[in-house]
Amino acid sequence: MTxxxxxxxxxxxxxxxxxxxxxxxxxxxxxxYDRAGLAPxxxxxxxxxxxxxxxxxxxxxxxxxxxxxADAVVDDxxxxxxxxxxxxxxxxxPPFFPSFIKLTPTTxxxxxxxxxxFGYAPSGVExxxxxxxxxxxIADRLADEADSSGDVLLxxxxxxxxxxxxxxxxxxxxxxxxxxxxxYWSFRAYRRPADQLSAQPQDKQEEAMAAE
Numbered sequence: 001m002t003x004x005x006x007x008x009x010x011x012x013x014x015x016x017x018x019x020x021x022x023x024x025x026x027x028x029x030x031x032x033y034d035r036a037g038l039a040p041x042x043x044x045x046x047x048x049x050x051x052x053x054x055x056x057x058x059x060x061x062x063x064x065x066x067x068x069x070a071d072a073v074v075d076d077x078x079x080x081x082x083x084x085x086x087x088x089x090x091x092x093x094p095p096f097f098p099s100f101i102k103l104t105p106t107t108x109x110x111x112x113x114x115x116x117x118f119g120y121a122p123s124g125v126e127x128x129x130x131x132x133x134x135x136x137x138i139a140d141r142l143a144d145e146a147d148s149s150g151d152v153l154l155x156x157x158x159x160x161x162x163x164x165x166x167x168x169x170x171x172x173x174x175x176x177x178x179x180x181x182x183x184y185w186s187f188r189a190y191r192r193p194a195d196q197l198s199a200q201p202q203d204k205q206e207e208a209m210a211a212e
Contacts, residue, residue, distance in 0.1 A: 003150035005142045005173060006051050007161040008187040009180075010069040014039040017105050023097035026108040030091050033105075037064040044073045045185055053077075056150035061086035061157065069185075070155040080155070085138060088157035089131045092122050113159070135160065139167045146192075158182050 013036045021029055052058055052073040060070035062082045070080040093108070094115045103111075121127035126134070138160075145152040154161075165188060169175065173190035180186025 002192045003056065003146040003152060004176070005146050005168065005190045006055070006151070006153045006187055007142075007164055008048055008051075008069070008073070008153060008155050009158045009161055009182065009184060010063075010065040010155060011038045011042045011044065011072065012184040013037070013065045015105075020102040020104060021108070022099045022102055023093045023095075023108065023111075024099065026105060026112065027093040029105050029108075030093070030112075034063055034088075038068045038072070042072075042185075044069070045179070047179060048073050048185060048187055049075070051151070051187070051189070052153055054151055055153040057145050057152040058155070059083065059086065059145075059152065060155040061088070063087055063157075066155050066157065073153075073155065085134060085141075086154060086156045086160070089128075089159050089163070090116065090121070090125050092116060092120070092125050095120065131160075131163065135163045135167055139164060139171055142168075143171065143173070161188065 013033060015029075015033050015036050019029075058070060058074055058078065058080050060066045060080050060082055062084045066086070067080070067082060074080060091109055091112045092115075094112050097111075117128055119128060138154075142152055142154060142164075162182060165175070168190050172192060174193050175188060176191050177189035178187075
């Protein structure tokens, strides 16, 4: 039987979201966010630890908050492969905002994501359409892992996982569990319905059976 795909969001990063900053300063804040690990004193939910224990494959992005999340859920019982293809979609600081406007990083994040979603991306920054292509490639990789090896857990990021949700559903994966909404330590679990499995090519069915 084809395995389950689980996408988990990282734990709470060790950053200050209460500060008031300009749009330009938000660029530096976000860069620091990408360098930050998890805030101390957190414990992953037992349901996610159990999923990690049962998963044949656990993967994570190359950002510290995802790496530390993966290490926490496997309790350092295995080495978790890291891949930059799983990093969060970029959040470049929005243009056209004067320096006297100061907002919290959370508010700038919403504004920045809106600009980025509608096509804004400075030179050298992945745009929305590039991220969509990357997410489709991630979905294919996770499906291949689940078909060939069994349950797969990806420790990644909130917006990336949200984008993956629609892509996996379009590819025929059904959402069977969703805990924590889109908060820290939240996760979504997907399975391929029986009718989808029966429609797989024979060689794929044999691979799935061999992975049981």
